[in-house]
Amino acid sequence: MPRYPEYSARASLVAGSVFERFAAKLKQQTEPYVKLHIGDTYMRPPFELPLGEAFLDAHPTTFQYCNTFGVGALRSTICEKLAQENALDIASNQVMLTSGASNALSNSAQGLLDPGDEVLVLTPAWPFFRGMVRLAGGVVNELPVYMEMYADRELDLAARVESAITPRTVAIYVNTPNNPSGKVVPREQLTVLADIAKRHSLWVISDEAYDGLAFDDREHVSIGSLPGMFDQTLSIFTFSKAYMFAGLRLGFVAASETTIATLNKLMIHQLYGPTTVGQHMMVEPMRRRNEWLPKLRQHYQQLRDAFVGALEFDVHQPEGTYFVFFDATPHLRGRDIIQVVDACIDQGVSVAPGGDFGTHFENHLRLCFTADDPERVLAGASRLNRVMNA
Amino acid sequence: MPRYPEYSARASLVAGSVFERFAAKLKQQTEPYVKLHIGDTYMRPPFELPLGEAFLDAHPTTFQYCNTFGVGALRSTICEKLAQENALDIASNQVMLTSGASNALSNSAQGLLDPGDEVLVLTPAWPFFRGMVRLAGGVVNELPVYMEMYADRELDLAARVESAITPRTVAIYVNTPNNPSGKVVPREQLTVLADIAKRHSLWVISDEAYDGLAFDDREHVSIGSLPGMFDQTLSIFTFSKAYMFAGLRLGFVAASETTIATLNKLMIHQLYGPTTVGQHMMVEPMRRRNEWLPKLRQHYQQLRDAFVGALEFDVHQPEGTYFVFFDATPHLRGRDIIQVVDACIDQGVSVAPGGDFGTHFENHLRLCFTADDPERVLAGASRLNRVMNA
Numbered sequence: 001m002p003r004y005p006e007y008s009a010r011a012s013l014v015a016g017s018v019f020e021r022f023a024a025k026l027k028q029q030t031e032p033y034v035k036l037h038i039g040d041t042y043m044r045p046p047f048e049l050p051l052g053e054a055f056l057d058a059h060p061t062t063f064q065y066c067n068t069f070g071v072g073a074l075r076s077t078i079c080e081k082l083a084q085e086n087a088l089d090i091a092s093n094q095v096m097l098t099s100g101a102s103n104a105l106s107n108s109a110q111g112l113l114d115p116g117d118e119v120l121v122l123t124p125a126w127p128f129f130r131g132m133v134r135l136a137g138g139v140v141n142e143l144p145v146y147m148e149m150y151a152d153r154e155l156d157l158a159a160r161v162e163s164a165i166t167p168r169t170v171a172i173y174v175n176t177p178n179n180p181s182g183k184v185v186p187r188e189q190l191t192v193l194a195d196i197a198k199r200h201s202l203w204v205i206s207d208e209a210y211d212g213l214a215f216d217d218r219e220h221v222s223i224g225s226l227p228g229m230f231d232q233t234l235s236i237f238t239f240s241k242a243y244m245f246a247g248l249r250l251g252f253v254a255a256s257e258t259t260i261a262t263l264n265k266l267m268i269h270q271l272y273g274p275t276t277v278g279q280h281m282m283v284e285p286m287r288r289r290n291e292w293l294p295k296l297r298q299h300y301q302q303l304r305d306a307f308v309g310a311l312e313f314d315v316h317q318p319e320g321t322y323f324v325f326f327d328a329t330p331h332l333r334g335r336d337i338i339q340v341v342d343a344c345i346d347q348g349v350s351v352a353p354g355g356d357f358g359t360h361f362e363n364h365l366r367l368c369f370t371a372d373d374p375e376r377v378l379a380g381a382s383r384l385n386r387v388m389n390a
Numbered sequence: 391m392p393r394y395p396e397y398s399a400r401a402s403l404v405a406g407s408v409f410e411r412f413a414a415k416l417k418q419q420t421e422p423y424v425k426l427h428i429g430d431t432y433m434r435p436p437f438e439l440p441l442g443e444a445f446l447d448a449h450p451t452t453f454q455y456c457n458t459f460g461v462g463a464l465r466s467t468i469c470e471k472l473a474q475e476n477a478l479d480i481a482s483n484q485v486m487l488t489s490g491a492s493n494a495l496s497n498s499a500q501g502l503l504d505p506g507d508e509v510l511v512l513t514p515a516w517p518f519f520r521g522m523v524r525l526a527g528g529v530v531n532e533l534p535v536y537m538e539m540y541a542d543r544e545l546d547l548a549a550r551v552e553s554a555i556t557p558r559t560v561a562i563y564v565n566t567p568n569n570p571s572g573k574v575v576p577r578e579q580l581t582v583l584a585d586i587a588k589r590h591s592l593w594v595i596s597d598e599a600y601d602g603l604a605f606d607d608r609e610h611v612s613i614g615s616l617p618g619m620f621d622q623t624l625s626i627f628t629f630s631k632a633y634m635f636a637g638l639r640l641g642f643v644a645a646s647e648t649t650i651a652t653l654n655k656l657m658i659h660q661l662y663g664p665t666t667v668g669q670h671m672m673v674e675p676m677r678r679r680n681e682w683l684p685k686l687r688q689h690y691q692q693l694r695d696a697f698v699g700a701l702e703f704d705v706h707q708p709e710g711t712y713f714v715f716f717d718a719t720p721h722l723r724g725r726d727i728i729q730v731v732d733a734c735i736d737q738g739v740s741v742a743p744g745g746d747f748g749t750h751f752e753n754h755l756r757l758c759f760t761a762d763d764p765e766r767v768l769a770g771a772s773r774l775n776r777v778m779n780a
Contacts, residue, residue, distance in 0.1 A: 013524040036741050039631075043634060043686075055440030062637050066637065099661040179429060240455075245453055247451070269518055271492050272490055350423050351426050368427070372425045
């Protein structure tokens, strides 16, 4: 059982290239050597692309395979950002770019889990992670906590989590700010989780896809920054949410050097490496995030306030992300949840059924208040009011 | 054992979203509905990107998650291309975009192999595929054939392949034009493979990454286009080689509708989907490939002729790709192959050791004649001559 600091047996099935042993020697060459060892082209594509000449001149390698750990300039920018904002004081070899947070989560499951190993998944949770655990041969153990934290600020998280850990538990999956509940887990509760992880030698998979989207000046805490937690934690981020570039498929994972090396072996066997072009594109937006991100967060917070204010039924005000998640049980009025989703569509508004987010949430619904134009989102609220209060 | 048409047990571990059942209903809506069900933003990123305004206006969804099977315009362009050039007459639901051919090959291994299943890998072969098989729990059975085809045009491929098939063989991995040997497998030999695959109900994983790069007017034949072979074959292509856009990480797989649906389930759990931006970028280059690809191929062919002409030791003239692969045994002169690679670097030229391409090729070397500037590549040839004939 690959308890921290052990990895899955699968991860030892693959190795690097025979050529790797020459990498250091090549770096030492003072004269430029002729590069015949890789399969690549010296040419630029002979067709026009919608990329500015200035960009192409600045990044002559933008068409080529990059270092599978990521483009150097972006890795160092990420290190600066994580040190400044997340108290993760890491070196370049402790971060790897991935094809979205999805890919980092998938690699984490593949790298940590042997068949039969359990992951304690705090719920409600992003749907695909459960499938990733199963594809790695693992077993999902769901524990609802985030909605309970809204209801009870003094929730005894330690007792809940301890009672859910079994002899086969290998990792805890925590996601803050949480999709779909919008909960931002406070430092004290993350400290409780960290203490349990340390006591049981559990890996922590920390999904921080909504980093940057905590409202009301709330602090987003990276659990990997808590004392003694860095080596035991895989901290996962994305350019798809606050950065709005889902279409690039780019994210990253920060972890110990040996964990990063293990995940990299798995990634090169999944897709070789993430987009070079996209990595070059994301350097400036990340460096200059203070110019745009606070404004964006403020705008999203206003959208949240307007949307929640327009709803004529009880919901928790989300503390982060761009989702409202609520229990529709009081509004079923003899209908099942599928009929309610159906009724929403008939009224001209689409909602996501809660069953995708965990077995305890079948009668819940998730609403995203930023996916459509703000005026339309408010119209959506009216339509929802009609269905819920029908 | 997932013999054709069965998939791996792993593939049945994951399912789609609860929301999928509403997709058809949403499509039928005549009035635009308010979209609250997905997590996304209605905004464009608030920072400048090096993409032309015309491109951004033409592709307003370029920042967003796309259909995980791929962008419609690119899928239909691929269908036209495959029908015109590869005799693969497929529909849009028989192709899926992937994060490079790597990702398509990885998904194929995950989708077809249960633990202990064997794949007959014709060698020399691209190194990472063997690791992909192992990560899926499979066993690699290497069979050298491509170099033998150079030596013996009448090679009895049927006898060689039949004798290598075991009761546990589930799939054959064939790669033409072949990296690293440069061999373009002729139609007759592919027909031999197809007949064996049909007789034994074997899946065929057809790696066609070097499609478009067959020299001397040779025909590249897609084995999936041979009679009765389409449903049994996963035909895999990339935008990284002839299209020179390795930095986008974009490829595609053509297969039966059920195979594509199975691979898609696996892909969404690996990385969700490939780059939207890159897919929009590749439509025009593919549509207009006759304007640039024949010239490029001609140019590469001239580079091949010049490079092979400059080598003062025996090599097969490659029929496709951009590689020369040769047995350096006659040139060892008491050195081991690692010492020879070392001597090459000392002379200012990097080469790839053959051991990465299969257990039978430890004393081989691979040379890429397009990765560096043509004049430098010729200088590299002189340096190689000195090492080989030392």
